[in-house]
Amino acid sequence: MSMEALRGGVAVITGAGSGIGEGLARVAAEYGMKVVVADIAVDRAQSVASAIVEQGGEALAVKVDVSTPDSIDALAATVHEHWGDVTLLVNNAGVETLGFTWELSTAQWEKTLNINIHGAIHGVRAFAPRMIAAGKPAWIANTASIGGLGMMPIQTSYILSKHALISFSECLYLEMQIKQAPIRVSAILPGPVATRIFQDGGTTIDTGSEQHRVLMNAMLEADGISGYEAAQRILPQIAAGDFWVSTHPEITREMAAGRAAHLTALGNPALPVEVLRGMGLSIDGE
Template identity: 80%
Template sequence: MGMSNSLEQLAGGVAVITGAGSGIGEGLARVAAEAGMRVVVADIALERAEQVAQSICEGGGEAHPLRVDVSSAGSIDALAAAVHERFGDVTLLIDNAGVETLGYSWELSAEQWDRTLNINIHGAIHGVRAFAPRMIACGKPAWIANTASIGGLGMMPIQTSYILSKHALISYSECLFLEMQLAGAPIAVSAILPGPVATRIFSDGSTTTDSGSEAHRSMMNAMLEADGISGYEAARRILPQIAAGEFWVSTHPEITRQMATGRAQHLSTLSKPALPEEVLQSMGLSVDS
């Protein structure tokens, strides 16, 4: 199935998108609705989810806001039960909610570590645990996608908790893909690796009290504002790839390829961790050779 008409397969289905009150998730909700899906706009920020759903409905689509805290297994279980009861079989689940946390690893509080890992990693794990059994049982072809990052292929100090969570999501998605095959379930699994998208992720990110983590946050925020595509544009690139059953889903294929090649080289030569020159420069680190 080609990319251009792949979205047609989604029409009439039910989509659940977490973190859909902003950014990439909001874009995915809009594009899924345009593809004829009934969309559950799930977010911890219910007011934002309501605004997104209302705007989709005003444009002629179908969307329903629901509150979920993906860091809580119980909250996701309640979402899955409510969605099944109100809207029937889910055919597209996108575990998209994620947060940024900045600071040296040893300076993040235990609460900051728990929050980051619970939202970014456990949010996807419990999303699948809560939704997949009913998706499999109904026997319909369906799609599950987890929003990782191009950062899941690389290294970035000061964003350690975030970066390791994205590595984990790629690993999780790979194993989940194989599990669906083994189980003979008609569920496609994708790992989404967005490049720069202009969203609220860094402005909302939590930091440590040292000035370095605040400076890093400002630098990353400025980079997204300058270079990032919109959440809607990201979703227009992402959703057709998911629908077509691609495992690796990219918004910036060139950057994804560079990062993947860099990772492969790093591992095949068992090199020490290092950052590319341009990254060091953007972090304001002197590069004496």
């Protein structure tokens, strides 16, 4: 399968008002897809959709809150009414929240898990039945992270959500096989991409997590590729039916190998002290 398979189809991308989702919307439109730019920040979604239309593409901005089942159901109904069958669904919306596990409020925990995990579940529940019933080749991709192959203290709520999205995607892939549905499932594992995710990231009020947020944001700004470049790397892999989709294949392979070795050895969780220092953290007692 090549990108040609997507041409003329309908793409629904959540969190498409910024960053990786915006990139995916633009690249999908360049490949001749009709693009639904779905985001809770409807102004941003509208400006992405307008830019696509100005360049001769087809796009529709829709406000959605992926953490709310009714909102995704309404999105699915709007898309179906407007453009019919969906070819590509990318459950991409996600948020960062930083702070020690016991210091995050219940509301912060719920927000992160509801958007990052339940958002993808609601997306599949709302869109997959029609995609399966249509009986045509289609694609579902969930944006996890290379963080789903490792551990990062202070980002616990985020990291566990990304581990969950990988296992969710693996089970979903197998469910499609059981149903012999022509739906390919991918887990997208982006490496560093310069987006607003750490600018918007919630923190606890302690200075440690705020300092960590600022450092992570600076790291993405310095080392991250653009959302557009990430999308140029991501979409052809999805179209090819790859399950594991990377923006930085070498880092992905290195982290997967590290995780496999760690589990094989049944070692205790450990991060090198220099990594912790790089994160602006010190070990208590140092």
